[in-house]
Each structure stands twice: as C-alpha cells, then as structure tokens.
Amino acid sequence: MLEIKDLRAGIEDREILKGINLDIKPGEVHAIMGPNGSGKSTLASVLAGKQDYEVTGGSVTFEGKDLLELAPEERAGEGIFLSFQYPVEIPGLSTTNFMKTAVNEIRKYRGQEELDAVSFLKKMKEKMALVEIDQSMLSRSLNEGFSGGEKKRNEIFQMAMLEPKLAILDETDSGLDIDAIRIVANGVNKLRTPENGILVITHYQRLLDYIIPDFVHVLYNGRIVKSGTKELAYELEERGYDFIKSELA
Amino acid sequence: MDTITYFKDRFEQLQGQQLDSRLKSLRDDAFSAFEQTGIPTVKHEEWKYTRINDFFNKDYHFTTDLKEQQFRAPELQPFLLPGHEAANSIVFINGHYHAEHSVLRSEELEVISLEAAAHNQYAPVVEKHLGHSADYHKDGINALNTAFIQEGVFIHIQKGKTVNHPVYIYNVTDARSGNIFAQPRALVHVAENAQVEILETFVTVGADESFTNQVFEIAVEENAVLNLCKIQNDAPNSTIVSTTHVHQVGKSVANVVTISLSGGLVRNNLNMVMSAPYCEANLSGLYLQNGHTHVDNHTVVDNRQPNCLSNELYKGIMNGQATGVFNGKIFVRQIAQKTNAYQTNKNILLSGNATVNTKPQLEIFADDVKCSHGCTVGRLDEEALFYLKARGITDATARALLLHGFALDVLEKIGSEDVRAYVNALVTSNLQLD
Numbered sequence: 001m002l003e004i005k006d007l008r009a010g011i012e013d014r015e016i017l018k019g020i021n022l023d024i025k026p027g028e029v030h031a032i033m034g035p036n037g038s039g040k041s042t043l044a045s046v047l048a049g050k051q052d053y054e055v056t057g058g059s060v061t062f063e064g065k066d067l068l069e070l071a072p073e074e075r076a077g078e079g080i081f082l083s084f085q086y087p088v089e090i091p092g093l094s095t096t097n098f099m100k101t102a103v104n105e106i107r108k109y110r111g112q113e114e115l116d117a118v119s120f121l122k123k124m125k126e127k128m129a130l131v132e133i134d135q136s137m138l139s140r141s142l143n144e145g146f147s148g149g150e151k152k153r154n155e156i157f158q159m160a161m162l163e164p165k166l167a168i169l170d171e172t173d174s175g176l177d178i179d180a181i182r183i184v185a186n187g188v189n190k191l192r193t194p195e196n197g198i199l200v201i202t203h204y205q206r207l208l209d210y211i212i213p214d215f216v217h218v219l220y221n222g223r224i225v226k227s228g229t230k231e232l233a234y235e236l237e238e239r240g241y242d243f244i245k246s247e248l249a
Numbered sequence: 250m251d252t253i254t255y256f257k258d259r260f261e262q263l264q265g266q267q268l269d270s271r272l273k274s275l276r277d278d279a280f281s282a283f284e285q286t287g288i289p290t291v292k293h294e295e296w297k298y299t300r301i302n303d304f305f306n307k308d309y310h311f312t313t314d315l316k317e318q319q320f321r322a323p324e325l326q327p328f329l330l331p332g333h334e335a336a337n338s339i340v341f342i343n344g345h346y347h348a349e350h351s352v353l354r355s356e357e358l359e360v361i362s363l364e365a366a367a368h369n370q371y372a373p374v375v376e377k378h379l380g381h382s383a384d385y386h387k388d389g390i391n392a393l394n395t396a397f398i399q400e401g402v403f404i405h406i407q408k409g410k411t412v413n414h415p416v417y418i419y420n421v422t423d424a425r426s427g428n429i430f431a432q433p434r435a436l437v438h439v440a441e442n443a444q445v446e447i448l449e450t451f452v453t454v455g456a457d458e459s460f461t462n463q464v465f466e467i468a469v470e471e472n473a474v475l476n477l478c479k480i481q482n483d484a485p486n487s488t489i490v491s492t493t494h495v496h497q498v499g500k501s502v503a504n505v506v507t508i509s510l511s512g513g514l515v516r517n518n519l520n521m522v523m524s525a526p527y528c529e530a531n532l533s534g535l536y537l538q539n540g541h542t543h544v545d546n547h548t549v550v551d552n553r554q555p556n557c558l559s560n561e562l563y564k565g566i567m568n569g570q571a572t573g574v575f576n577g578k579i580f581v582r583q584i585a586q587k588t589n590a591y592q593t594n595k596n597i598l599l600s601g602n603a604t605v606n607t608k609p610q611l612e613i614f615a616d617d618v619k620c621s622h623g624c625t626v627g628r629l630d631e632e633a634l635f636y637l638k639a640r641g642i643t644d645a646t647a648r649a650l651l652l653h654g655f656a657l658d659v660l661e662k663i664g665s666e667d668v669r670a671y672v673n674a675l676v677t678s679n680l681q682l683d
Binding site: 048049050051071072073075076077081082084087088090091092093097098101102105106109141158162 | 630631632633635636637638639640641642643644646647650651653654655656657658
C-alpha cells in the first residue's frame with residue numbers, strides 16, 4: 001500500500017533522508033528503529049506532509065497515488081494517520097469538537113454523508129473504552145495540561161476514531177511508563193486488521209514487545225542500513241546501535 | 250465654520266432653553282473645557298494611535314432637538330438582539346433617549362431623564378457621579394458630551410433587587426440624510442445589593458457617516474453586581490467613541506465584556522474605579538477586525554482602596570489592513586495594599602499589513618501588592634495548524650478552529666447564554682476566512 005523509493009528530503013539545504021526505500025503491504029507492521037538524529041521523525045513528518053521539510057528526490061506512492069503531491073489534509077483523507085511524537089496543545093478546542101470536525105471533513109473528502117450526532121457519540125463511546133479515557137478528558141482543551149501518557153492515549157483515541165489505512169506512530173512510547181505503553185499498544189493492536197498497515201517508529205525495543213512487528217528496519221544517517229524480523233530489535237536492544245555502526249564501517 | 254464655533258452655536262441655543270437647571274454649571278464647565286482643548290488629535294498622548302478629528306472636517310449634523318429625527322420604531326426590528334422579547338430595551342436615537350421606542354418590563358428598573366433625576370430624590374447620586382469620568386479623561390471629546398447633557402438618562406436599579414430581565418441598550422445613529430454626530434449619555438445607579446445585566450449595541454442606519462460619542466457612567470454600590478456586555482458590530486461608515494466609567498463605591502463586583510467585531514473606527518474607554526475595599530472587577534475584550542477598520546481599547550483600573558481584585562483579559566485577531574490599540578493602565582494608590590491586579594493582552598496578526606500597538610501601563614505606589622501584566626503579538630501557530638490538517642481538516646477550517654479556540658475564553662465571560670450563543674455565532678461567521 002505504501003511504496004517509498006529513494007526518498008530524499010531535508011531542511012534548509014541539509015539533507016536528512018538520503019535515499020529511503022520501504023515497501024509496506026496491507027496487514028503488515030513495520031518498525032523503524034535507529035539512534036537519535038538518524039532521520040526517524042523526519043520520515044514520519046515527510047509522510048504526513050509537514051511543510052518544513054523539502055523533498056529533494058525519490059517518490060512515495062500510497063495505494064497508487066503520488067502522496068507527495070497531496071496536502072496534509074488530503075493524505076489524512078486518503079487514510080494516513082500520524083501519531084505525533086509531541087502532540088500540540090490547543091486552547092479552546094475540545095477533543096470532541098476536534099474529532100467531530102475531523103471525522104466529518106474526512107467523510108466529506110471521501111464523498112460520504114456527515115455522521116449524525118447519535119452515530120458520532122456512539123462511535124466516541126466505543127473508542128473511548130478502547131484506550132481507557134473518559135468523557136471529561138475529551139471535553140477539555142485538546143492536550144492542554146495533559147500528562148505525557150494522556151497525550152499519547154489521546155493520539156491513539158484519534159487514530160481509533162479516524163480508522164486510518166496506514167498508521168504511523170512516531171515515538172509513541174517516549175515518556176510513557178509501562179502501564180501507559182500497554183494501554184496504547186492494546187489500542188493499536190485492536191486496530192490491526194489484514195487491510196491496515198502500521199509503521200512504528202521507535203528508539204527502544206520495549207514497545208515492540210507489545211506491538212509485534214513483521215519487519216524491523218534500522219535507520220541510520222538517513223538510510224535504512226539493515227532490515228530483518230523482530231529478532232533484529234532484540235539484537236539492537238542487546239548490543240546497542242554501535243554494532244550497526246561498526247558493521248557499516 | 251470651525252468645530253468649536255459650530256458647537257458653541259449649538260451650546261448657546263440650548264442654554265437659551267434651559268436656564269435654571271442644576272446641571273447648568275456642569276455643562277458650562279464642560280463646554281469651557283471643550284473650548285480650550287477641542288477635539289483631541291494624535292498629538293494628544295491618549296489619542297496617539299487613534300485619529301478621530303477627520304470627521305469634523307466634513308459637513309455633519311448634530312441635533313439638540315429630539316423631534317428632528319426620522320427614525321421609526323419598526324426600523325429597529327432587524328437590529329434587535331436575541332432574547333429581546335424578554336428584555337428591557339432602552340433606545341437612543343442620534344444620541345437622544347426615546348421613551349416610545351423603549352420597553353421597560355422590570356419594576357426594579359427605573360429610567361428617567363437626567364434632568365429630572367437632578368431635581369428629585371436622586372439628586373445626591375447625580376451630583377456625586379455625573380461627570381466623574383472627566384477626572385480620567387482630560388480631553389475635549391469627553392467634555393463635549395457633558396456640555397450637551399440634556400436628553401441623557403438616569404437608570405436606577407432598586408436596592409436589594411435583581412432585575413429579572415436583562416437591559417438591552419441600543420445606540421442608533423440615523424445617517425440616511427447626511428453625516429450625523431450623536432452623543433448618548435447615561436448615568437446608571439446600581440443600588441446596594443442590586444444586580445443587573447446590561448447589554449449594549451451600536452447601530453448605524455444609512456450610508457452617510459456616523460460618529461457616536463457615548464459616555465456612560467455607572468455607580469455600583471455595596472454588594473451590588475454589574476454585568477455589562479458591549480457588542481460593537483456596526484457599519485464601516487461608523488465611528489464610535491464609547492466611554493464606560495464604572496465607579497465601584499461599595500464592595501461590589503463588576504464584569505464587563507467588550508466585543509468589537511466590525512465598524513469603521515472604534516475607541517473604547519473603560520474605567521474601573523475601585524473606591525471601596527474588596528471590590529472585584531473583571532474586564533474582558535475581544536476584537537476581531539478585518540479590512541481597514543481600527544479598534545482602540547483604553548482601559549483604566551484604579552485601585553483606590555485596599556484588597557481589591559481585578560482580572561483583565563483582552564484578545565485581538567487582526568486581518569487585512571486593520572489596526573488595533575490596547576492601552577491598559579493600572580493604578581495602585583499608596584493606601585491600596587493587598588491589591589491583586591492582573592492584565593493580559595494577546596494578539597494574533599493574520600496579515601502582514603495588520604498592526605497592533607499594545608501598551609501595559611502600571612503605576613504602583615503601594616508595596617504589598619500582586620500585579621502582573623503580559624502582552625503578546627504573534628501569528629497563528631504553524632505547528633498547531635499542521636496538527637489539525639494532519640487529521641484531515643482543511644486549511645480554512647483549521648484556521649477558524651484555532652482562532653475560535655483563541656477567542657473562547659473571552660466569549661465564555663459573557664454571562665447570558667442567549668447573548669453568548671449570538672456572539673459566538675457572529676465570531677464563527679467572521680472567522681470563515683477566505
């Protein structure tokens with residue numbers, strides 16, 4: 001469903017992604033690991049369409065469409081979801097209103113009728129249970145004053161509401177304790193279907209104990225330098241990223 | 250004819266009609282003050298960014314005769330605010346109070362002419378409070394209003410009573426046949442333990458220019474509560490100078506919300522004078538401007554006694570070539586220990602041609618106080634915008650949501666649910682940015 005070919009991108013003349021190749025098929029979970037500064041978050045941002053980054057080469061195709069030609073909201077409409085590493089605090093906008101708008105804008109993009117209030121509430125209730133959050137949190141200003149764990153659970157809640165075809169989780173485990181990781185991972189796992197793809201970006205192996213990947217890739221210095229199965233993640237955890245560096249040297 | 254001569258002519262006409270009024274000396278003094286200073290220009294420190302004198306270089310009409318106006322009650326229909334069916338309404342047309350257009354439903358509320366109040370049992374209140382705003386506005390425009398107090402009203406809220414219906418005040422200017430200068434004037438007395446909710450709006454009809462120079466003085470007595478919301482959504486051919494002077498003479502609460510959405514030029518003077526210990530004042534404002542409009546909010550919080558609390562929150566969203574001014578003064582007198590005074594002004598500029606001048610001005614003479622102020626001028630947060638768009642929300646809707654969120658804490662200060670919903674709808678429609 002997602003084909004990335006020789007993707008190059010950077011910010012202000014500094015090339016960060018130096019030729020990424022990655023192919024994700026429906027039903028697959030891919031993990032991208034790598035040391036700090038290797039380009040993991042840049043890849044997530046470029047896929048979601050953040051303007052700060054300039055794509056200088058290569059291509060990204062999502063279900064046959066040229067993803068790089070689409071605006072961020074169109075990518076979401078096509079079914080791409082990015083769980084932010086640092087979810088933004090938005091005063092004066094509740095999660096409920098935010099989701100009502102987002103769900104309906106995406107439906108509009110797909111040429112579907114708006115969801116009526118009853119169906120929307122029903123859907124909300126269902127997904128709230130999934131990530132163990134309550135109504136009071138959804139009525140508050142989005143992410144404002146939320147703890148790290150609450151923010152990440154809110155991201156997964158949004159993902160559950162929007163039912164993306166491809167979910168990109170950018171360091172969703174960072175700053176979370178074990179309980180929060182389990183809740184977040186459970187939420188993600190319940191959304192795993194044979195049709196959906198998931199791209200997990202993480203620094204540590206521990207999230208992958210809960211979200212078991214089919215493939216693990218090591219990103220280093222803007223390139224995928226090693227790919228394998230979940231065993232690769234254990235190897236990295238045991239030996240650190242240095243062994244990759246020495247292998248490359 | 251120059252401005253001063255024009256008004257002198259009018260003033261003398263009026264003096265011929267009313268010789269033995271108790272208000273005479275107040276008017277005389279005010280007119281001399283006007284004669285000395287004239288209409289303030291941008292050279293005046295308090296008017297540095299707001300130029301109001303252009304209007305007076307044109308032909309304009311200022312009537313001291315109530316019967317001259319053409320406006321008929323049904324013409325007010327399109328401008329009536331939601332909830333009007335259950336509200337008291339007080340209508341000024343071209344600066345004159347019109348009893349026949351007004352509707353008084355609450356017996357706790359009394360509306361009489363200032364002239365009458367100056368000669369009946371309310372004379373001490375009138376004497377104490379009428380013209381008090383001049384202590385804070387040493388300029389010709391305030392004096393000009395006072396010089397022509399004749400059709401102004403005295404609004405009295407009975408002691409110990411809560412006015413059961415809100416009071417809607419319509420400031421109508423009829424500019425259908427020529428430029429009009431109008432000067433509404435009121436003195437509101439909220440007696441001990443009384444409570445009132447007042448909503449004000451400004452309406453210009455016709456395509457010629459209007460200039461409304463309004464002065465409302467409000468005295469709030471012991472344990473009284475004043476809720477005042479000013480809505481300015483007038484035509485582009487309008488100029489409004491609106492002075493609201495709140496004098497808290499007893500331990501009391503005053504909540505004032507000022508919403509400026511449209512209009513050619515708006516200047517608000519809001520004074521909260523806290524003359525008793527343990528007063529509370531909440532001042533909130535939202536200005537949302539586009540095109541070539543200008544909005545200026547000058548506020549004064551004067552802590553004259555100890556233990557008072559004031560919270561001030563003004564927010565601005567400026568687009569097009571609009572210009573904005575915020576000037577927030579806080580005085581803490583030497584005796585006013587334990588004052589808590591907070592002030593915030595936040596602005597978002599949506600266009601490279603919009604400007605805001607913001608200036609906090611704190612003068613503190615007491616040593617045991619808590620005062621804070623902060624102002625920001627910035628653009629819409631790009632990170633937040635991307636976050637919303639990444640969830641499938643289009644650019645225009647994402648911007649509108651963020652701006653609405655920015656404005657929300659001010660909108661929530663509006664007490665009446667009807668009015669809050671109404672203002673919210675106006676703001677939402679103004680935010681459908683192209």
